[in-house]
Amino acid sequence: MPNTSPNLALPYLLPSQAQKHVTHNEALARLDQIVQLVVQGFDGLIPPASPGVGEIHALGAAPEGVWTGQGGRLAAWDGTTWAFVPPRDGWRAWGRTEGELRIWRGTAWERLPLDNLAGLGVNTTHDATNRLAVAAAATLLTHAGAGHQVKVNKAASGDTASLLFQDNWSGRAEMGLVGGDDFSVKVSPDGLTWSEALLADHATGRVSLPAGAVLGDGAAATPALGFGAAPTTGLFRSATGQIGFAVAGIARALMGGSAFQLDLPLTGTAITQSATDATAGRLMRTGDFGTGTVGAPTVAANLDDGTLASGLYLLHPTNTTAGTWPPGMAATYATLDVQRISTVAFVETLTPLVTSKGRWTRSYNSGGWTAWVQDTPVVGAVSQSSGVPTGAVIERASNANGEYARFADGTQICISPGLTSGAVNVASGALYTCNFSVWSFPAAFVTGSYPVVHGECKNSVGWVVTNTHSTTSVSAGLMRTASAAGGFDYILTAIGRWF
Numbered sequence: 001m002p003n004t005s006p007n008l009a010l011p012y013l014l015p016s017q018a019q020k021h022v023t024h025n026e027a028l029a030r031l032d033q034i035v036q037l038v039v040q041g042f043d044g045l046i047p048p049a050s051p052g053v054g055e056i057h058a059l060g061a062a063p064e065g066v067w068t069g070q071g072g073r074l075a076a077w078d079g080t081t082w083a084f085v086p087p088r089d090g091w092r093a094w095g096r097t098e099g100e101l102r103i104w105r106g107t108a109w110e111r112l113p114l115d116n117l118a119g120l121g122v123n124t125t126h127d128a129t130n131r132l133a134v135a136a137a138a139t140l141l142t143h144a145g146a147g148h149q150v151k152v153n154k155a156a157s158g159d160t161a162s163l164l165f166q167d168n169w170s171g172r173a174e175m176g177l178v179g180g181d182d183f184s185v186k187v188s189p190d191g192l193t194w195s196e197a198l199l200a201d202h203a204t205g206r207v208s209l210p211a212g213a214v215l216g217d218g219a220a221a222t223p224a225l226g227f228g229a230a231p232t233t234g235l236f237r238s239a240t241g242q243i244g245f246a247v248a249g250i251a252r253a254l255m256g257g258s259a260f261q262l263d264l265p266l267t268g269t270a271i272t273q274s275a276t277d278a279t280a281g282r283l284m285r286t287g288d289f290g291t292g293t294v295g296a297p298t299v300a301a302n303l304d305d306g307t308l309a310s311g312l313y314l315l316h317p318t319n320t321t322a323g324t325w326p327p328g329m330a331a332t333y334a335t336l337d338v339q340r341i342s343t344v345a346f347v348e349t350l351t352p353l354v355t356s357k358g359r360w361t362r363s364y365n366s367g368g369w370t371a372w373v374q375d376t377p378v379v380g381a382v383s384q385s386s387g388v389p390t391g392a393v394i395e396r397a398s399n400a401n402g403e404y405a406r407f408a409d410g411t412q413i414c415i416s417p418g419l420t421s422g423a424v425n426v427a428s429g430a431l432y433t434c435n436f437s438v439w440s441f442p443a444a445f446v447t448g449s450y451p452v453v454h455g456e457c458k459n460s461v462g463w464v465v466t467n468t469h470s471t472t473s474v475s476a477g478l479m480r481t482a483s484a485a486g487g488f489d490y491i492l493t494a495i496g497r498w499f
Contacts, residue, residue: 033076033085041097042109044075051077058093058102058109072107157181166191220244220251278309300336303348306364310340315350326350326360326372328385349375358390382406384499401442410499414441414451416492421478423486424462432484436467436477439492445471451496460488 003011011026033056040048043060047067057075059067066082067075074085087093087104094101095109102109119126124135141150154161154177162176170191178184185198196210218224223234223246230248238244238254245253254261271283275298288311300313303323315334325331333353340346350360350372359375371388380392389408396405402416421434445451453474455464461480468475476492 029078029083030085033074033083034087034091037074037091037093039074039093039095042093042095042102047075047082053077053079058087058095152176220246221249276309276311297335303336303350304369306367308336308338308346310338310346312337324369324372326357326374327388328390329357329360332357382408382498384408384410387499397442399442401440404441404443406443406498410446410497412443412445412451412496412498414443414494416455416494418458418489418491419476421486421488421490423484424460424478424480424488425483425485427483431479431481433465433479434477434486436475438468438473438475440473441471441494443498445494445496446499447471449496451494453492453494455490455492458489458491460484462488464490464492466492 003014033054037056039056039058042058044057044067045060045063047057047063047065048055055077057067059070059073059075061071063071063075070084072086074087076083076085089104089106091104092101093104093109100111102111104110117131119128119131120133122132122134122136124133126133141148152161152163158179160176160178162174162178164171165173171188171194172191173185173187174194175185176183178186181202183200183202184196186194186196188194198207198209200207215224218234218236220236220238221232223232223236223244225236226232226234232249233247236244236246238251239256242254242256244251245255252262252264266283269282272279272288273282275288277288297312297314299316299319300308301319301321303315303320303325305323313336315332315336317331317333320331329352335351337349337351338346339349344367345363345365347361347363352358360372361375362372363370374390376389376392378393380395382389382393382395383391391408393408394405395407396403398404400417402414404412404414406412416439419437419439421437424432424434426433426435441451449471450469451471451474453466453469453476455466455476457464457478460478462478464476465479466474466476474492474494476490478488478490
């Protein structure tokens with residue numbers, strides 16, 4: 001039988017042993033040292049100058065002084081001498097200096113193993129799913145002198161790493177990486193049906209709000225939706241049913257259900273890009289196609305250009321180098337108004353700067369032009385060029401030889417002034433006539449024509465006869481069945497053509 005116990009090495013009382021109290025006291029002293037073991041500190045190297053009775057030190061690997069050669073042992077002061085006890089694997093000791101419990105692992109006093117714990121419950125119990133459980137009014141995670149991070153890691157993209165907020169153990173909100181790598185925020189009314197409120201794309205950082213968002217009204221100076229680098233630029237609610245667009249704190253546009261107000265000039269491809277840009281859907285700028293400007297419109301180089309878009313163009317005596325001008329008109333300053341009916345049909349109106357040249361109109365249809373037609377007043381000076389009327393429709397005037405009317409189709413009517421016959425006493429067979437008078441027409445008839453002349457006697461029973469017609473005059477007199485003194489008045493009318 002051994003003389004000491006196998007675990008604590010306490011001395012046994014031997015048969016027929018003298019002074020048994022010595023052995024018993026030695027065992028008690030050993031128990032006093034190692035039971036409920038408390039040490040002054042761990043890794044002691046220098047013995048204290050005045051140790052207290054019962055003071056125990058856990059020695060380090062290379063202690064000094066009276067501890068030399070006792071590395072790793074427990075040094076216990078009994079008031080007169082140091083007793084050295086070798087600790088056994090698994091012994092536990094509380095260190096007063098460190099304020100912690102340690103375990104002897106054969107070569108060193110190690111802290112309690114807190115890694116790979118099956119679970120930890122703080123004021124509650126943990127389970128196989130919730131390995132860490134805390135029941136408290138609050139949980140504090142603070143810094144250790146700098147920043148602090150809370151990390152939630154998952155094994156694969158399809159798994160979940162999130163924070164779940166519950167109401168009586170029923171989920172109401174969840175944020176994190178749920179079934180993917182995009183960050184999302186979801187909410188639920190009952191823990192069963194979930195709606196995605198926010199989604200941040202992990203690849204681009206772009207944030208979407210799948211369920212929409214409700215913002216405050218804001219104002220032009222403080223938009224409800226702005227930008228980090230330009231907080232006064234963005235969107236705001238200017239009135240009921242109206243969205244405002246603010247730039248640098250100033251409202252630039254207001255859009256409602258029935259109107260869109262824009263308070264700055266338009267640029268970009270939504271408007272015409274040149275003075276003759278006919279792209280469909282674009283807004284026309286002031287001045288394009290010759291409208292709304294005090295400057296000269298775009299010059300049309302060719303009067304016969306069938307591709308001109310609807311609009312107003314400038315015709316120039318030197319820059320308009322091609323095309324058909326109206327008859328009798330040389331190249332001059334004029335405006336050309338093009339009004340399209342379709343891609344193959346349109347009307348052109350030419351207005352010269354010199355208004356006496358009149359306004360002219362023609363049309364184009366599927367590759368063919370009509371002749372120029374002058375827009376003229378009904379009454380005015382008639383004229384013609386090569387048989388084509390170039391003036392007014394009707395010309396009426398008078399001179400010393402009487403009155404005349406000329407028509408654009410070439411018809412002319414002349415009316416003489418009142419004429420008075422001489423004595424009607426010249427026998428002409430059974431009739432009587434007077435000396436004939438010559439009436440010069442107030443306007444000449446066309447050469448080769450034979451105007452028709454007739455007359456009326458105003459104050460006598462008789463009739464007017466004519467003789468010796470020409471294009472400029474006619475000879476006329478009265479005839480009666482009875483001889484009479486002179487003084488009868490008559491009037492002549494000549495109708496023919498002036499061209």
